Amino acid sequence: MTTYNLKDDRPFRENDKYGLEVPEIVDFYCPDHPLMQQLCDACARGQLDEFKRLVEEWKAKGPPPGPEHYPLGTLEPILFFAVRQHQHQIVAYLLDEGLKRSELVMVHVHEFRCRPPMLQVMLDRGWDINYTDSPADPPRLAFVLDDKELVEWYLAHGADPNAEAKYGWTPWLRAIVWAPLDIIKTMHAAGGRMDLAVPFVCFGRNYRSDKSPERLDVLRYLLDNGADINSRLFAHNHYNRGAYFDPGSALNLALGDGQDEIAEELLDRGARTDIPAGEMMGHVTALERARGKDVSPHLLAKVEECRRREVAEAAKGTPAEDAD
Structure with a gap:
């Protein structure tokens, strides 16, 4: 029988960000007990009936149980092991026997990219699919965007793309x-907010991999489906709007980051050149940004022409604006 080292892979250490619901349970772990090794072996082989038999044996004469209020806690290392082995039936059995579905269990589920059967086990036992305990990170749907099967499963089971x-x-x-265009289409069909989307086409270019979608195709898809071309980056959230210095609209971002094709597409689609950035960026507009950056003469001329057109259109019903 294979020897499984539960001692060096303990699922909880003091000061872990994600703790157990009963942290003191680690004092009751018995990783070297022969029965624990038998349980691991049955789990690794997917032998549910044998696993159940061993648990009943443990209840009768096994190692010392956990604390009085959580006697099954001694088996927690086996629960984490079963998650890592993707043995969803054994995980379901252990949870139904009384082991706790702690946040640390969910960390294991996500870190080991468990598939829908394991996710369903957690969902059936109280997991909130739209929960996040991080102020910066959205719910788990946001971290499976490279996996179409998981994205579709999450959406079909109540995940909110706008959580x-x-x-x-x-x-x-x-x-x-970050996602491929087909995933973006799937998320849009599930209700992704078009009023916020366009500036994010221009966001984080230096952090995207070579497998990232073609930005121009994404932009065209969004605009063809009614996205707000002039929306501000993080218009819906003052925390990150301030954290990213409120750069303004997608056109401002594209011009500032040398994304000329994106900028031209935005101008051709009617993006405004007079939307100012926030105070921390000096309220600079797209026109001012184009004049202050090393943009091509062709692109600068296009921005200036669009601005003249905006002024002319405004002059038809209001006092003329300053084209400069």
């Missing part, structure tokens, strides 16, 4: 930045 962390990130907005 928002404190600082404004949602699964939908992360998808605009």
